[in-house]
Amino acid sequence: xxxxxxxxxxxxxxxxxxxxxxxxxxxxxxxxxxxxxxxxxxxxxxxxxxxxxxxxxxxxxxxxxxxxxxxxxxxxxxxxxxxxxxxxxxxxxxxxxxxxxxxxxxxxxxxxxxxxxxxxxxxxxxxxxxxxxxxxxxxxxxxxxxxxxxxxxxxxxxxxxxxxxxxxxxxxxxxxxxxxxxxxxxxxxxxxxxxxxxxxxxxxxxxxxxxxxxxxxxxxxxxxxxxxxxxxxxxxxxxxxxxxxxxxxxxxxxxx
Numbered sequence: 001x002x003x004x005x006x007x008x009x010x011x012x013x014x015x016x017x018x019x020x021x022x023x024x025x026x027x028x029x030x031x032x033x034x035x036x037x038x039x040x041x042x043x044x045x046x047x048x049x050x051x052x053x054x055x056x057x058x059x060x061x062x063x064x065x066x067x068x069x070x071x072x073x074x075x076x077x078x079x080x081x082x083x084x085x086x087x088x089x090x091x092x093x094x095x096x097x098x099x100x101x102x103x104x105x106x107x108x109x110x111x112x113x114x115x116x117x118x119x120x121x122x123x124x125x126x127x128x129x130x131x132x133x134x135x136x137x138x139x140x141x142x143x144x145x146x147x148x149x150x151x152x153x154x155x156x157x158x159x160x161x162x163x164x165x166x167x168x169x170x171x172x173x174x175x176x177x178x179x180x181x182x183x184x185x186x187x188x189x190x191x192x193x194x195x196x197x198x199x200x201x202x203x204x205x206x207x208x209x210x211x212x213x214x215x216x217x218x219x220x221x222x223x224x225x226x227x228x229x230x231x232x233x234x235x236x237x238x239x240x241x242x243x244x245x246x247x248x249x250x251x252x253x254x255x256x
Contacts (some may be wrong), residue, residue, distance in 0.1 A: 014053065015083060022152055032096050032097065035096075036090055037092055038093060039160055040159065041056075041093035041095050042160070043160030043163050045064075052098060055076040055080070056093040057092060078090060101110045105170065110203050114132050114140045116141070116207075118143055118146060118216065121147065121211060122147045125142075126156065128140065128166045129154070130152075133161035133165050141167075141175065141205070176207075187219075187225070187226050188229070190214070192225070192226030203253050211239075229243060
């Protein structure tokens with residue numbers, strides 16, 4: 001392991017590089033992404049992700065000496081972290097990590113997986129990844145036009161769960177067509193069956209649709225089942241992350 005390396009400032013060149021990683025084009029080009037804040041960076045340090053850069057405040061260094069043993073890092077001020085990153089305030093840490101190569105996507109009939117069709121809001125995607133982690137789901141499948149997993153807003157919203165949940169991007173229509181014969185795929189829809197009356201096992205794929213339009217017809221026509229959360233009040237709809245949590249809980253309720 002590298003020895004601790006400490007300096008007094010974050011260089012302009014590195015700050016510019018970190019800023020560029022806010023854009024998907026440059027994340028893909030450099031195969032790197034940014035992690036900000038005490039919680040997310042601490043989770044990163046406990047993971048298998050490869051670090052490119054680690055910048056921490058003196059206070060973070062004092063509080064996390066054990067996690068930092070053997071790691072190379074630089075001391076930076078809060079102002080430098082804010083200037084380089086996306087947070088309005090950051091008195092803890094900022095890291096740049098390499099985007100790993102994922103193993104091939106494989107879903108068995110006994111797995112419980114979340115799939116997402118055109119989820120555009122980074123906060124929703126990040127929250128759904130956190131929900132997956134809470135319920136012990138380690139795989140999320142995204143259509144190609146979903147928000148980018150490595151968007152800083154997604155990473156932040158996961159609160160560290162990005163280190164434990166694998167996110168795969170696929171042509172969702174084709175993937176669903178190829179898997180409905182051997183994997184049960186459930187789609188959330190207002191036209192579906194009442195989830196409270198269904199006998200559910202903690203297996204299969206739970207597919208959630210776009211925030212405004214739901215699941216695309218080209219995808220929903222291939223699903224095994226449609227289900228809905230019954231409404232008891234007058235709200236027009238539920239946030240997609242909230243709905244995901246409710247549905248996953250119904251699948252998990254007999255396994256706790």
